[in-house]
Amino acid sequence: MLKYQQIANDIEKYIEDHALQQGTKLPVLETLIAQFQVSKSTITKALDLLERKGVIFQVRGSGIFVRRHKRKGYISLLSNQGFARDLEEFDLTSEIIELEVKKPTEEVALNLNMNLEEDVYYVKRVRFMNGKTLCLEESFYNKSLIPYLNHEIVKDSIFNYISDALGLKVGFSDIYLHVGTLTEEEAGFLQLKTGAPKLYVESIFHLTNGQPFDFSKVSYNYEQSQFFIQANGQLF
Amino acid sequence: MLKYQQIANDIEKYIEDHALQQGTKLPVLETLIAQFQVSKSTITKALDLLERKGVIFQVRGSGIFVRRHKRKGYISLLSNQGFARDLEEFDLTSEIIELEVKKPTEEVALNLNMNLEEDVYYVKRVRFMNGKTLCLEESFYNKSLIPYLNHEIVKDSIFNYISDALGLKVGFSDIYLHVGTLTEEEAGFLQLKTGAPKLYVESIFHLTNGQPFDFSKVSYNYEQSQFFIQANGQLF
DNA sequence: TATTATAATTGTACCGGTACAATTAATCAA
DNA sequence: TTGATTAATTGTACCGGTACAATTATAATA
Structure with a gap:
């Protein structure tokens, strides 16, 4: 599995396992870079993937936040x-x-x-x-x-x-x-x-x-x- | 307008203006880099945008191709x-x-x-x-x-x-x-x-x-x- | 000729860097 | 206290580089 995919999975799993609520702020880019020991662009790719998947949303100058739709059964x-x-x-x-x-x-x-x-x-x-x-x-x-x-x-x-x-x-x-x-x-x-x-x-x-x-x-x-x-x- | 957005628009307009058919091969990355005088990653971002928009699809090792759905009125x-x-x-x-x-x-x-x-x-x-x-x-x-x-x-x-x-x-x-x-x-x-x-x-x-x-x-x-x-x- | 191995082509992964824009926090003035 | 200014934070744009994997074209082999 590719690095950025693995990181995306890890982050998503973290959100699920900790049942993070909508709007919860995730660690900043620099922290994620240090945690996963990869370059900035790899983290960015992972985050873009999660954003397209609807798991997170990013706000420039502010941070990375959990996005979660609530309705089940769809x-x-x-x-x-x-x-x-x-x-x-x-x-x-x-x-x-x-x-x-x-x-x-x-x-x-x-x-x-x-x-x-x-x-x-x-x-x-x-x-x-x-x-x-x-x-x-x-x-x-x-x-x-x-x-x-x-x-x-x-x-x-x-x-x-x-x-x-x-x-x-x-x-x-x-x-x-x-x-x-x-x-x-x-x-x-x-x-x-x-x-x-x-x-x-x-x-x-x-x-x-x-x-x-x-x-x-x-x-x-x-x-x-x-x-x-x-x-x-x-x-x- | 951002460079990669402008490039994406230009490429899409080119496809429309020349009425390129589905499957038509576009110039290779290197050519696009030379044409638009930007770095590889900027072109890549523009192409990723167009891919998500459904305008093109990229096949690694092969090329960049026009994707077009035919049905109108949707x-x-x-x-x-x-x-x-x-x-x-x-x-x-x-x-x-x-x-x-x-x-x-x-x-x-x-x-x-x-x-x-x-x-x-x-x-x-x-x-x-x-x-x-x-x-x-x-x-x-x-x-x-x-x-x-x-x-x-x-x-x-x-x-x-x-x-x-x-x-x-x-x-x-x-x-x-x-x-x-x-x-x-x-x-x-x-x-x-x-x-x-x-x-x-x-x-x-x-x-x-x-x-x-x-x-x-x-x-x-x-x-x-x-x-x-x-x-x-x-x-x- | 058909099949297989090899080489060239070509997009993607990943790195690490500078500059910048949007947001938020801190500071200062009224 | 309020409002404006400034500074710190933080994600994004863009650069240019190496390595690699998938595809396609070429050459070698049977």
């Missing part, structure tokens, strides 16, 4: 780094509805930057959070990048398989949010009424080299889904 | 920097329903970190995008931080007033998303049917020193609202 839509930890509070499971190799539709081919003749893995799952239906998910994977999937992999975390077994690195993603109403089929899987509201999310995941490998369309149960974003600046 | 939920420009494509107006000084409810006081005896400005607006109803918004401002508001200010951009006239600087924000159904009152303002789906967003905006000054509850018209997020890493 799924973070923005995983600027090490997001997996946020999910440990949830018990996430899934049931596989379909798993097969297909030819992409035009929509899928466009989003995955593929030809219509190439193959995609199609995965349809119902996902549960703490035992309750969370969402119905349809995912398409570029088979030339993800050459093999089976029920065991899909049942577990596909992303873990991609990084651990295939050695691929996930980079950035584009996420599109809509609100809509549940179709009859979706309502059935989610155990809700047809026409009830849903949060509909389309995501395109890319490798670090920019190649899109996963296009997913997810309908969330509106009763279960609460999401959280951390941002900088105004909405409008 | 409101970016994440304004990592200079987000206002993204909104120029929309025609945003608003109609003021209420504007008054109030005592905060417990919920408002909690989110704004205030006492129940202090005053808040309460602003209720219907907001329009390209002439169509976009959302119904209720905002609460800490009056000790935002001492004066009138119809003219509220009609325009409150955030512009805060930064330009009051000289305050907006820092981070926490955003909570829910899906729900419209109440009768909301449906009336949004010209939709009671019980129709809505995207419900609560936001808390902070100054750079961490003080919360604005708590807003917004119900979005599901027919009009399409949102966009850029992230790094997986959802789950």
Whole structure:
């Protein structure tokens, strides 16, 4: 692990272990430099990471302070780094509805930057959070990048398989949010009424080299889904 | 303007003006250093900024590439920097329903970190995008931080007033998303049917020193609202 | 030709330095 | 005591350097 990542983890763990409140002042830069025995720029990088993660905020001329949002039970839509930890509070499971190799539709081919003749893995799952239906998910994977999937992999975390077994690195993603109403089929899987509201999310995941490998369309149960974003600046 | 911000703007403008496609390779670091006549770390900061903004992505050992999402008409939920420009494509107006000084409810006081005896400005607006109803918004401002508001200010951009006239600087924000159904009152303002789906967003905006000054509850018209997020890493 | 080893390219990590701007604390004047 | 001035504190901007890791291009080998 890189130095600045390790330091960021250490500081975050310190905040958690000591249950520091919002606004608590952390040691000044010079002290942190002495404590961790690294250069200023390395500490700065670690702190910038924590700031983007929403753990701290820095005020020039004043100090470094703990930032903590209080509400529990929200799924973070923005995983600027090490997001997996946020999910440990949830018990996430899934049931596989379909798993097969297909030819992409035009929509899928466009989003995955593929030809219509190439193959995609199609995965349809119902996902549960703490035992309750969370969402119905349809995912398409570029088979030339993800050459093999089976029920065991899909049942577990596909992303873990991609990084651990295939050695691929996930980079950035584009996420599109809509609100809509549940179709009859979706309502059935989610155990809700047809026409009830849903949060509909389309995501395109890319490798670090920019190649899109996963296009997913997810309908969330509106009763279960609460999401959280951390941002900088105004909405409008 | 800071050097690295100016360079980031220049590079982004170059990409826009030349309509560079996704994946186009930009000049290598050394060339950029020579072009802009600054040190390596300044260029790196500018590029990191653009990467977080979603304008480029960098691949170590390979190069710097243009990243561009194609879909138009989406409101970016994440304004990592200079987000206002993204909104120029929309025609945003608003109609003021209420504007008054109030005592905060417990919920408002909690989110704004205030006492129940202090005053808040309460602003209720219907907001329009390209002439169509976009959302119904209720905002609460800490009056000790935002001492004066009138119809003219509220009609325009409150955030512009805060930064330009009051000289305050907006820092981070926490955003909570829910899906729900419209109440009768909301449906009336949004010209939709009671019980129709809505995207419900609560936001808390902070100054750079961490003080919360604005708590807003917004119900979005599901027919009009399409949102966009850029992230790094997986959802789950 | 296909595969493997090697070299060149290129972005990132990390160092330690100076200057500066924003905030806060201390000092002084009224 | 209050308000303004000054000084100390503290994070950020910017510099330029070495080393290294990931990728890509080239050369060597089978």
